[in-house]
Amino acid sequence: MSRQRSLEKILSSDYISIGELARLTGVRYSTLKYYTEENLLPFEQEEENLTRRYKRLESIDRIQEIKKLKDEKLSISQIKEILSK
Amino acid sequence: MYTKLSFTEKYALLCLDNLESQHHSTLKKLSLKAISASAFLEEALAKEDLSSMETSSFHLLLNQLCSTKSLSQKKLDQTEKNLVSILKEKHVIEETPDLLSCDINYYTSGIKLMNYRSDAAIYTRILECLRAEALEEDSLTEESFCLLWLLRENSLLYDFFSSLEQETLEKHLTEFSMKCENYKLLLQTKFRNTGESISNFFLSTKKKATENQFMQGVNLIFPFINRRNSIFIDTVILGTSSSNRRLEIMAFLSEHGHFVEDITLGEEKLLKIDNGYYRLFPTVRVCRFPIQGMALVPIYH
Numbered sequence: 001m002s003r004q005r006s007l008e009k010i011l012s013s014d015y016i017s018i019g020e021l022a023r024l025t026g027v028r029y030s031t032l033k034y035y036t037e038e039n040l041l042p043f044e045q046e047e048e049n050l051t052r053r054y055k056r057l058e059s060i061d062r063i064q065e066i067k068k069l070k071d072e073k074l075s076i077s078q079i080k081e082i083l084s085k
Numbered sequence: 086m087y088t089k090l091s092f093t094e095k096y097a098l099l100c101l102d103n104l105e106s107q108h109h110s111t112l113k114k115l116s117l118k119a120i121s122a123s124a125f126l127e128e129a130l131a132k133e134d135l136s137s138m139e140t141s142s143f144h145l146l147l148n149q150l151c152s153t154k155s156l157s158q159k160k161l162d163q164t165e166k167n168l169v170s171i172l173k174e175k176h177v178i179e180e181t182p183d184l185l186s187c188d189i190n191y192y193t194s195g196i197k198l199m200n201y202r203s204d205a206a207i208y209t210r211i212l213e214c215l216r217a218e219a220l221e222e223d224s225l226t227e228e229s230f231c232l233l234w235l236l237r238e239n240s241l242l243y244d245f246f247s248s249l250e251q252e253t254l255e256k257h258l259t260e261f262s263m264k265c266e267n268y269k270l271l272l273q274t275k276f277r278n279t280g281e282s283i284s285n286f287f288l289s290t291k292k293k294a295t296e297n298q299f300m301q302g303v304n305l306i307f308p309f310i311n312r313r314n315s316i317f318i319d320t321v322i323l324g325t326s327s328s329n330r331r332l333e334i335m336a337f338l339s340e341h342g343h344f345v346e347d348i349t350l351g352e353e354k355l356l357k358i359d360n361g362y363y364r365l366f367p368t369v370r371v372c373r374f375p376i377q378g379m380a381l382v383p384i385y386h
Contacts (some may be wrong), residue, residue, distance in 0.1 A: 019217035
C-alpha cells in the first residue's frame with residue numbers, strides 16, 4: 001500500500017487496516033492495539049510479517065460494544081468475559 | 086467533515102492546535118513554513134504518486150519546498166489568516182483562551198492569551214491514523230510519510246511519539262525511504278534556516294529536559310524553566326476534600342473556555358484538557374503567605 005485509500009473506498013471494502021480503523025472510529029491507535037492483543041478485536045493475518053487486516057463491520061460493531069460496556073464501568077477482564085460468551 | 090479536509094488542512098489542524106494565535110513564536114513560524122510547504126506537497130500528490138514522479142519534476146518540487154525557508158513574516162501571517170479563516174468556516178478550529186492564562190500569575194494580572202484549538206474528534210482521527218500507519222509494520226503510505234516529514238521539519242514529530250515509539254518510527258521511515266529515490270531525497274530535505282534550528286534546538290531541549298518526573302518536580306518549584314508546563318491554579322476553599330478541589334479546578338477550567346474531561350487510567354485519575362492530558366498535583370505556592378492549589382502537569386505519549 002503506497003497511497004491512503006479514500007473514505008469511500010474504505011467504506012466499500014470488507015477488510016481494513018488498523019490505521020483505517022482508527023480513521024473510521026476515532027479510537028486511539030494504542031487502544032486498538034491493546035484490544036487486539038487482548039483478543040477483543042479479531043483480525044486476520046496471512047503470514048506472520050504481513051499487515052493485520054480487520055473485518056470492517058465486525059470490528060466497528062465490536063468497538064462500539066466495548067465502548068458501551070466501558071461506559072457501564074466494566075473492567076477489561078469483565079468485558080472480555082462478556083464478549084467471549 | 087474529515088473527508089472534506091485537504092492534506093494541508095489536516096496538517097494545519099495537527100500543528101496549529103495549542104499554538105498561540107495572537108503572538109509570533111519560533112514554533113509558529115516553523116509551523117507556518119511547514120504549512121506553506123504542505124500546499125506544494127498537496128498539489129504534487131493530487132497529480133501523481135511521489136514515487137512515480139520524474140527526477141526533474143521531483144527536484145522542482147524539492148526546490149519549492151525549500152523556498153518556504155525564506156518566506157517573510159508578512160507572507161506567513163497572510164498564510165495563517167487565510168488558512169485559519171477556511172478552517173473556522175469548516176468549524177474545525179477555534180480560538181480559545183490559552184491554558185497558561187488560567188495560571189494564578191497570569192489571570193490575576195489580567196493577561197489574556199489565546200490559542201488555536203482543533204476539533205478534538207477530527208484531531209484524534211488524523212493523529213491516530215498517522216500514528217497507526219507510522220508504527221505498524223509495512224503500513225506507511227505516501228500521505229503519512231509526507232506528514233511525518235513535515236512534522237519532523239516543524240519539530241513536532243517527537244511530541245506525538247513516545248521515546249520507545251520513536252525507534253520504531255525511525256526504522257519505518259528509513260525502510261520506506263529505501264523503496265524509492267524520491268522518498269530518500271525528501272527525507273534528506275530540510276527547510277529550516279540555521280537561526281531557527283539553533284533556537285528551536287534550545288527550546289526543544291529545554292522542553293525535553295522537563296519531561297521526566299524529577300525535572301517536572303523541579304519545574305514546579307522553578308516555573309521559569311518551562312513556564313507552560315508549570316500551571317498553578319489556586320483552590321483555597323476551607324474544609325473541602327481533594328475530590329472537591331478536583332471538581333473546583335474542573336469548573337474553573339470550564340469557565341475559562343476549556344473542554345475538561347475526567348479520565349481514569351487504572352488507579353490513576355487524569356484530566357483531558359482540550360487535546361492534552363494532565364495530572365493534577367496538589368501543591369503550595371509561597372508568596373507573602375502560602376497559597377494552596379493544584380499544578381497541572383502535562384503527560385507525554
